[in-house]
Amino acid sequence: MYFNNKNKFLHGVMFHHFHDKNNFIKTQGSINSDQLVKIIKYIGRENIINANEFINNILNKKKVEKKVCLTFDDALKCQENIALPILEDFKIKAFFFIYTDIFKYNPHNIEIVRHFRHAFYKNINEFYKDFISIVKSKLGRKEISNFFIFNKEKILKFRKKFPIYTKYDVEFRFIRDHLLNNFEYNNIISELYLSKNFKPKKYHKHLLMNKESLQKLNKLNHEIGLHSHSHPTKIINFNYQKQHKEYLTNFKLLKKIIKTKYGIRSMSHPCGSYDNNTLKVLKKMNILLGFKESMLIDNNMKKINNSKFEIARVDHSSIIKSMN
Ligand SMILES: [Zn+2]
Numbered sequence: 001m002y003f004n005n006k007n008k009f010l011h012g013v014m015f016h017h018f019h020d021k022n023n024f025i026k027t028q029g030s031i032n033s034d035q036l037v038k039i040i041k042y043i044g045r046e047n048i049i050n051a052n053e054f055i056n057n058i059l060n061k062k063k064v065e066k067k068v069c070l071t072f073d074d075a076l077k078c079q080e081n082i083a084l085p086i087l088e089d090f091k092i093k094a095f096f097f098i099y100t101d102i103f104k105y106n107p108h109n110i111e112i113v114r115h116f117r118h119a120f121y122k123n124i125n126e127f128y129k130d131f132i133s134i135v136k137s138k139l140g141r142k143e144i145s146n147f148f149i150f151n152k153e154k155i156l157k158f159r160k161k162f163p164i165y166t167k168y169d170v171e172f173r174f175i176r177d178h179l180l181n182n183f184e185y186n187n188i189i190s191e192l193y194l195s196k197n198f199k200p201k202k203y204h205k206h207l208l209m210n211k212e213s214l215q216k217l218n219k220l221n222h223e224i225g226l227h228s229h230s231h232p233t234k235i236i237n238f239n240y241q242k243q244h245k246e247y248l249t250n251f252k253l254l255k256k257i258i259k260t261k262y263g264i265r266s267m268s269h270p271c272g273s274y275d276n277n278t279l280k281v282l283k284k285m286n287i288l289l290g291f292k293e294s295m296l297i298d299n300n301m302k303k304i305n306n307s308k309f310e311i312a313r314v315d316h317s318s319i320i321k322s323m324n
Helices: 033-043 051-059 077-090 110-119 124-139 141-150 152-161 167-179 182-195 201-207 211-219 240-257 276-284 316-323
Strands: 011-015 068-073 095-098 223-226 266-268 289-291 313-315
Touching (some): 033 316, 051 223, 051 289, 068 077, 077 201, 077 211, 110 124, 110 182, 124 141, 141 152, 141 167, 211 223, 211 240, 313 316
Parallel strands (some): 011 068, 011 313, 095 223, 223 266
Protein backbone atom coordinates (compact mmCIF):
# COMPACT_ATOMS: atom_id res chain seq x y z
CA MET A 1 0.00 0.00 0.00
CA TYR A 2 1.43 3.34 -1.04
CA PHE A 3 -0.68 5.74 1.02
CA ASN A 4 -0.31 6.16 4.76
CA ASN A 5 -0.98 8.88 7.32
CA LYS A 6 2.07 10.82 6.18
CA ASN A 7 1.17 11.19 2.50
CA LYS A 8 -2.63 11.34 2.39
CA PHE A 9 -2.81 14.62 0.48
CA LEU A 10 -2.41 15.78 -3.11
CA HIS A 11 1.25 15.59 -4.09
CA GLY A 12 3.58 14.93 -6.96
CA VAL A 13 6.03 12.10 -7.55
CA MET A 14 9.37 13.47 -8.71
CA PHE A 15 11.47 11.69 -11.34
CA HIS A 16 14.84 12.55 -12.81
CA HIS A 17 17.13 9.98 -14.46
CA PHE A 18 16.38 6.74 -16.30
CA HIS A 19 18.73 4.10 -17.66
CA ASP A 20 18.43 1.25 -20.14
CA LYS A 21 20.62 -1.45 -21.64
CA ASN A 22 21.76 0.43 -24.73
CA ASN A 23 21.80 4.19 -24.66
CA PHE A 24 21.63 5.55 -21.15
CA ILE A 25 24.07 4.40 -18.50
CA LYS A 26 23.06 3.64 -14.95
CA THR A 27 23.78 6.68 -12.77
CA GLN A 28 23.20 7.59 -9.16
CA GLY A 29 19.48 7.28 -8.44
CA SER A 30 18.51 6.32 -11.99
CA ILE A 31 15.82 3.70 -12.63
CA ASN A 32 14.84 1.59 -15.63
CA SER A 33 11.48 1.22 -17.33
CA ASP A 34 10.52 -1.89 -15.31
CA GLN A 35 11.03 0.03 -12.09
CA LEU A 36 8.84 2.87 -13.38
CA VAL A 37 6.08 0.38 -14.15
CA LYS A 38 6.45 -1.12 -10.67
CA ILE A 39 6.18 2.31 -9.06
CA ILE A 40 3.02 3.11 -11.04
CA LYS A 41 1.47 -0.21 -10.03
CA TYR A 42 2.53 0.21 -6.41
CA ILE A 43 0.88 3.64 -6.18
CA GLY A 44 -2.06 2.25 -8.12
CA ARG A 45 -2.90 3.53 -11.62
CA GLU A 46 -6.32 4.68 -10.33
CA ASN A 47 -4.58 6.99 -7.82
CA ILE A 48 -2.54 8.81 -10.47
CA ILE A 49 -4.31 11.77 -12.05
CA ASN A 50 -3.38 13.77 -15.11
CA ALA A 51 -1.54 17.08 -14.82
CA ASN A 52 -4.61 19.02 -15.93
CA GLU A 53 -6.84 17.45 -13.28
CA PHE A 54 -4.15 17.98 -10.65
CA ILE A 55 -4.02 21.70 -11.46
CA ASN A 56 -7.81 21.96 -11.25
CA ASN A 57 -7.87 20.18 -7.90
CA ILE A 58 -5.29 22.54 -6.43
CA LEU A 59 -6.98 25.65 -7.84
CA ASN A 60 -10.41 24.61 -6.62
CA LYS A 61 -8.89 23.77 -3.24
CA LYS A 62 -10.48 20.36 -3.48
CA LYS A 63 -9.83 18.16 -0.49
CA VAL A 64 -8.55 15.20 -2.42
CA GLU A 65 -6.71 12.70 -0.30
CA LYS A 66 -5.18 9.76 -2.10
CA LYS A 67 -4.13 11.21 -5.44
CA VAL A 68 -0.76 11.97 -6.99
CA CYS A 69 0.57 13.29 -10.29
CA LEU A 70 3.86 12.35 -11.94
CA THR A 71 6.51 15.01 -12.58
CA PHE A 72 9.75 14.98 -14.57
CA ASP A 73 12.40 17.66 -14.02
CA ASP A 74 15.35 18.94 -16.04
CA ALA A 75 14.48 18.17 -19.70
CA LEU A 76 16.33 14.87 -19.82
CA LYS A 77 16.42 12.92 -23.06
CA CYS A 78 16.25 9.65 -21.09
CA GLN A 79 12.81 10.69 -19.84
CA GLU A 80 11.60 11.12 -23.40
CA ASN A 81 13.11 7.84 -24.59
CA ILE A 82 12.45 5.59 -21.59
CA ALA A 83 9.64 7.04 -19.44
CA LEU A 84 7.40 8.65 -22.07
CA PRO A 85 6.43 5.37 -23.84
CA ILE A 86 5.37 3.96 -20.47
CA LEU A 87 3.33 7.04 -19.61
CA GLU A 88 1.61 6.68 -22.96
CA ASP A 89 0.92 2.97 -22.34
CA PHE A 90 -0.74 3.83 -19.03
CA LYS A 91 -2.41 6.92 -20.54
CA ILE A 92 -0.90 9.13 -17.85
CA LYS A 93 -0.37 12.81 -18.67
CA ALA A 94 2.50 14.14 -16.58
CA PHE A 95 4.30 17.41 -15.83
CA PHE A 96 7.65 18.13 -17.49
CA PHE A 97 9.63 21.02 -15.98
CA ILE A 98 12.08 22.47 -18.45
CA TYR A 99 14.95 24.88 -17.95
CA THR A 100 15.83 26.64 -21.17
CA ASP A 101 19.53 27.27 -21.42
CA ILE A 102 19.78 23.64 -22.58
CA PHE A 103 19.06 25.03 -26.03
CA LYS A 104 22.53 26.55 -26.08
CA TYR A 105 25.55 24.27 -25.79
CA ASN A 106 27.36 24.68 -22.48
CA PRO A 107 30.22 22.30 -21.64
CA HIS A 108 29.52 22.73 -17.93
CA ASN A 109 25.85 21.88 -18.11
CA ILE A 110 24.95 19.93 -14.98
CA GLU A 111 23.91 16.82 -16.96
CA ILE A 112 27.11 16.71 -18.97
CA VAL A 113 29.15 16.94 -15.75
CA ARG A 114 26.98 14.23 -14.23
CA HIS A 115 27.49 11.94 -17.22
CA PHE A 116 31.23 12.57 -17.08
CA ARG A 117 31.54 11.64 -13.43
CA HIS A 118 29.63 8.39 -13.95
CA ALA A 119 31.00 7.26 -17.30
CA PHE A 120 34.65 8.24 -16.91
CA TYR A 121 35.31 7.10 -13.34
CA LYS A 122 35.30 3.63 -11.80
CA ASN A 123 32.96 4.95 -9.17
CA ILE A 124 31.68 8.33 -8.14
CA ASN A 125 33.97 8.60 -5.11
CA GLU A 126 36.98 8.53 -7.44
CA PHE A 127 35.54 11.61 -9.12
CA TYR A 128 34.96 13.34 -5.78
CA LYS A 129 38.54 12.53 -4.75
CA ASP A 130 39.99 14.09 -7.92
CA PHE A 131 37.67 17.08 -7.62
CA ILE A 132 38.53 17.80 -4.00
CA SER A 133 42.24 17.33 -4.60
CA ILE A 134 42.14 20.08 -7.27
CA VAL A 135 40.10 22.33 -4.97
CA LYS A 136 42.69 21.78 -2.22
CA SER A 137 45.58 22.54 -4.55
CA LYS A 138 43.91 25.80 -5.60
CA LEU A 139 42.52 27.04 -2.29
CA GLY A 140 44.72 25.29 0.25
CA ARG A 141 43.92 22.47 2.64
CA LYS A 142 43.34 24.79 5.58
CA GLU A 143 40.65 26.75 3.77
CA ILE A 144 38.74 23.56 2.93
CA SER A 145 38.83 22.18 6.47
CA ASN A 146 37.77 25.58 7.84
CA PHE A 147 34.93 25.65 5.34
CA PHE A 148 33.63 22.30 6.58
CA ILE A 149 33.99 23.27 10.23
CA PHE A 150 32.13 26.53 9.57
CA ASN A 151 29.29 24.72 7.76
CA LYS A 152 29.04 21.72 10.07
CA GLU A 153 25.49 22.45 11.25
CA LYS A 154 24.22 23.22 7.76
CA ILE A 155 25.74 20.00 6.41
CA LEU A 156 24.14 17.91 9.17
CA LYS A 157 20.78 19.49 8.44
CA PHE A 158 21.13 18.85 4.70
CA ARG A 159 22.06 15.19 5.26
CA LYS A 160 19.04 14.72 7.47
CA LYS A 161 16.79 16.24 4.84
CA PHE A 162 18.28 14.20 1.97
CA PRO A 163 19.36 10.83 3.36
CA ILE A 164 19.89 9.51 -0.20
CA TYR A 165 23.12 11.51 -0.51
CA THR A 166 26.40 10.09 0.82
CA LYS A 167 28.86 12.12 2.88
CA TYR A 168 30.97 12.72 -0.24
CA ASP A 169 27.94 13.75 -2.34
CA VAL A 170 27.13 16.37 0.26
CA GLU A 171 30.71 17.65 0.52
CA PHE A 172 30.88 18.00 -3.26
CA ARG A 173 27.57 19.85 -3.36
CA PHE A 174 28.59 22.21 -0.57
CA ILE A 175 31.90 23.04 -2.21
CA ARG A 176 30.14 23.59 -5.54
CA ASP A 177 27.27 25.65 -4.17
CA HIS A 178 28.79 27.53 -1.25
CA LEU A 179 32.55 27.75 -1.60
CA LEU A 180 33.41 28.14 -5.27
CA ASN A 181 32.05 30.71 -7.63
CA ASN A 182 30.82 29.63 -11.05
CA PHE A 183 34.03 30.54 -12.78
CA GLU A 184 36.20 28.57 -10.34
CA TYR A 185 33.92 25.56 -10.45
CA ASN A 186 33.86 25.48 -14.26
CA ASN A 187 37.63 25.74 -14.42
CA ILE A 188 38.06 22.75 -12.14
CA ILE A 189 35.59 20.72 -14.18
CA SER A 190 37.42 21.64 -17.40
CA GLU A 191 40.67 20.49 -15.83
CA LEU A 192 39.08 17.14 -14.97
CA TYR A 193 37.64 16.80 -18.52
CA LEU A 194 41.09 17.33 -19.91
CA SER A 195 42.66 14.77 -17.59
CA LYS A 196 40.25 12.11 -18.92
CA ASN A 197 40.25 13.33 -22.51
CA PHE A 198 36.50 13.92 -22.23
CA LYS A 199 34.81 15.80 -25.08
CA PRO A 200 31.67 17.38 -23.58
CA LYS A 201 30.13 18.54 -26.87
CA LYS A 202 29.46 14.97 -27.95
CA TYR A 203 27.08 14.47 -25.06
CA HIS A 204 24.85 17.52 -25.22
CA LYS A 205 22.42 16.11 -27.77
CA HIS A 206 22.47 12.70 -26.20
CA LEU A 207 21.59 13.83 -22.68
CA LEU A 208 19.20 16.73 -23.13
CA MET A 209 15.87 17.25 -24.81
CA ASN A 210 15.58 19.50 -27.85
CA LYS A 211 12.78 21.69 -29.21
CA GLU A 212 11.16 18.78 -31.02
CA SER A 213 11.03 16.84 -27.75
CA LEU A 214 8.99 19.61 -26.15
CA GLN A 215 6.69 19.84 -29.14
CA LYS A 216 6.13 16.10 -28.98
CA LEU A 217 5.32 16.19 -25.25
CA ASN A 218 2.98 19.10 -25.77
CA LYS A 219 1.19 17.40 -28.65
CA LEU A 220 0.64 14.35 -26.44
CA ASN A 221 -1.02 16.67 -23.87
CA HIS A 222 1.66 16.49 -21.22
CA GLU A 223 2.04 19.70 -19.25
CA ILE A 224 5.21 21.71 -19.87
CA GLY A 225 6.21 23.97 -17.00
CA LEU A 226 8.94 26.36 -15.89
CA HIS A 227 12.15 25.36 -14.12
CA SER A 228 14.07 28.70 -14.44
CA HIS A 229 16.31 29.55 -17.38
CA SER A 230 19.79 28.62 -16.14
CA HIS A 231 18.89 26.20 -13.34
CA PRO A 232 20.85 27.88 -10.53
CA THR A 233 21.38 25.49 -7.62
CA LYS A 234 20.43 28.29 -5.20
CA ILE A 235 18.08 30.78 -6.79
CA ILE A 236 17.55 32.38 -3.36
CA ASN A 237 21.02 33.89 -3.74
CA PHE A 238 19.47 36.04 -6.51
CA ASN A 239 17.54 39.23 -5.76
CA TYR A 240 13.99 39.81 -7.01
CA GLN A 241 15.06 41.29 -10.37
CA LYS A 242 17.43 38.45 -11.14
CA GLN A 243 14.89 35.80 -10.18
CA HIS A 244 12.28 37.54 -12.30
CA LYS A 245 14.63 37.48 -15.25
CA GLU A 246 15.32 33.75 -14.75
CA TYR A 247 11.63 32.84 -14.89
CA LEU A 248 10.63 35.39 -17.52
CA THR A 249 13.35 34.22 -19.93
CA ASN A 250 12.34 30.63 -19.25
CA PHE A 251 8.69 31.54 -19.92
CA LYS A 252 9.34 33.46 -23.13
CA LEU A 253 11.58 30.78 -24.64
CA LEU A 254 9.13 27.99 -23.86
CA LYS A 255 6.27 30.03 -25.30
CA LYS A 256 8.21 30.39 -28.54
CA ILE A 257 8.67 26.64 -28.83
CA ILE A 258 5.25 25.32 -27.91
CA LYS A 259 1.71 26.48 -28.46
CA THR A 260 -0.48 25.30 -25.60
CA LYS A 261 -4.18 25.53 -24.97
CA TYR A 262 -3.73 27.03 -21.51
CA GLY A 263 -0.30 28.61 -21.79
CA ILE A 264 2.63 27.91 -19.47
CA ARG A 265 1.03 27.72 -16.04
CA SER A 266 3.05 25.41 -13.80
CA MET A 267 6.60 25.18 -12.46
CA SER A 268 8.95 23.38 -10.10
CA HIS A 269 11.68 25.04 -8.05
CA PRO A 270 15.17 24.06 -9.30
CA CYS A 271 16.93 22.16 -6.49
CA GLY A 272 13.90 23.05 -4.37
CA SER A 273 15.25 26.54 -3.81
CA TYR A 274 12.76 29.41 -3.37
CA ASP A 275 12.03 32.35 -1.10
CA ASN A 276 9.44 35.12 -0.83
CA ASN A 277 10.85 36.84 -3.91
CA THR A 278 10.34 33.68 -5.95
CA LEU A 279 6.73 33.47 -4.81
CA LYS A 280 6.17 37.12 -5.74
CA VAL A 281 7.70 36.56 -9.19
CA LEU A 282 5.48 33.54 -9.89
CA LYS A 283 2.39 35.36 -8.74
CA LYS A 284 3.19 38.32 -10.96
CA MET A 285 3.64 35.96 -13.92
CA ASN A 286 0.22 34.38 -13.27
CA ILE A 287 1.68 30.93 -12.75
CA LEU A 288 -0.98 28.70 -11.25
CA LEU A 289 1.02 26.12 -9.37
CA GLY A 290 4.53 25.21 -8.32
CA PHE A 291 6.18 22.15 -6.82
CA LYS A 292 8.74 21.76 -4.07
CA GLU A 293 11.24 18.92 -4.00
CA SER A 294 10.24 17.45 -0.65
CA MET A 295 7.34 16.31 1.53
CA LEU A 296 8.54 18.37 4.48
CA ILE A 297 6.95 21.36 6.13
CA ASP A 298 9.94 23.70 5.97
CA ASN A 299 10.83 27.21 4.69
CA ASN A 300 8.47 28.79 7.26
CA MET A 301 5.55 26.81 5.90
CA LYS A 302 2.59 26.36 8.23
CA LYS A 303 1.20 23.23 6.66
CA ILE A 304 1.78 20.82 3.81
CA ASN A 305 0.96 22.36 0.39
CA ASN A 306 1.21 25.68 2.21
CA SER A 307 0.53 27.74 -0.91
CA LYS A 308 -0.12 26.91 -4.56
CA PHE A 309 3.62 27.38 -5.20
CA GLU A 310 4.66 24.97 -2.44
CA ILE A 311 3.06 21.71 -3.49
CA ALA A 312 4.80 18.68 -2.00
CA ARG A 313 6.63 16.06 -4.03
CA VAL A 314 8.12 12.74 -3.04
CA ASP A 315 11.27 11.50 -4.73
CA HIS A 316 10.85 8.20 -6.58
CA SER A 317 13.74 6.75 -4.55
CA SER A 318 11.71 7.06 -1.34
CA ILE A 319 8.89 5.12 -2.97
CA ILE A 320 11.27 2.37 -4.08
CA LYS A 321 12.54 2.16 -0.52
CA SER A 322 9.04 1.70 0.89
CA MET A 323 8.27 -0.93 -1.79
CA ASN A 324 11.10 -3.17 -0.58
ZN1 LIG B 1 16.12 20.54 -11.68
